[in-house]
Amino acid sequence: MIDLSAHYGSLKINTPVVAGSSGLTDNIDTLTELEKNGAGAVVLKSLFEEEIIKEMQSGLNAMSSPSFIYPETLEFYDYFDGTKESTSEYLDLIKEAKSRLKIPVIASINCIDAEHWTYFPKQIEKSGADALELNIFILPADLNKTIDYYENIYFRIIEAVKKQVDMPLFIKLSPYATHLANFLQKISETKIDGLVLFNRFYNPDIDIDKMEMSSGSVLSSYTDIHQSLRWIGILSEQIHCSLIASTGIHDYVGVIKQILAGASAVQVTSTLYKNGIPYLRKIINDLKNWMQKKNFTSINDFKGKLSQVKSQNPAAYSRVQFMKYFRGFSNG
Secondary structure, eight states, X not given: OOBOOEXXXXXXXXXXXXXXXXXXXXXXXXXXXXXXXTOSOEEOOOEEHHHHHHHHHHHHHHOOOTTOOOGGGOXXXXXXXXXXXXXXXXXXXXXXXXXXXXXXXXXXXEESOSXXXXXXXXXXXXXXXXXXXXXXXXXXXXXXSOHHHHHHHHHHHXXXXXXXXXXXXXXXXXXXXXTHHHHHHHHHTTOOSEEEEOOOOOOEEEETXXXXXXXOOSSOOGGGHHHHHHHHHHXXXXXXXXXXXXXXXXXXXXXXXXXXXXXSEEEEXXXXXXXXXXXXXXXXXXXXXHHHHTTOOBGGXXXXXXXXXXXXXXXXXXXXXXXXXXXXXXXX
């Protein structure tokens, strides 16, 4: 009998395929459809720190009681009766999802610093979320700031949030760091539950006809898997938390590759936009069929089997020069 259960940090999930944060995870109808089609967990669409700060300030302006002094101690939504804001709607979505779904519900906040908003995760925890994902990225583009300045922001955010909550915390990061392996190892030592590698960004493009800036591709391609695959493989069994793979996972093949490299679970998003939510069921069935073919009865049977630590060719993960591949490449 095939056992598809996996661990997403300290969370037990029925399948290793998790619906990542997106517009598909911002309402109860699609959340229930994702569960119906086999999602192991759902990560709710991200709330941006700017939204939290804006609505906190709006609420403060509406409240005259002198007891409301420190944002960290606000029980904001117990007192403010104004128009329903996105933050309170977010908390309501968590509550409804927890009442309707049996799979873990993971909240998500997109943040760039540790100022003013870090009281809010406590509200998320009170609303019943099973865990919180912090999607953190600060583009290190200021030539006058050091890499230490940028990296310290991540640790300040994690420290501030961990002071507020006891629920599992996952950190979704980019691959942009001076010494990525060392940086991720230090992040893992903050006692978080897991690292999600890697987040996908807005990418600018240029429209040469209109002569103006435009947006690059929003959805990922299956070829985008390789960066996270490399780093999952390198870090597997060498850091102090779970590894969750993200970006470029479009079918069961991508799921299997990431687990072989050492991922505990994967997040999928773009493939659900391209193929529809029911495609999730096909990914899971194809994964199960592959496991039967290979005589694996559980995810742990092959998890990390091809990580750098266990690989017969560990240099394959660190080799970045590829002249020999182009030398023998032919498109004919």
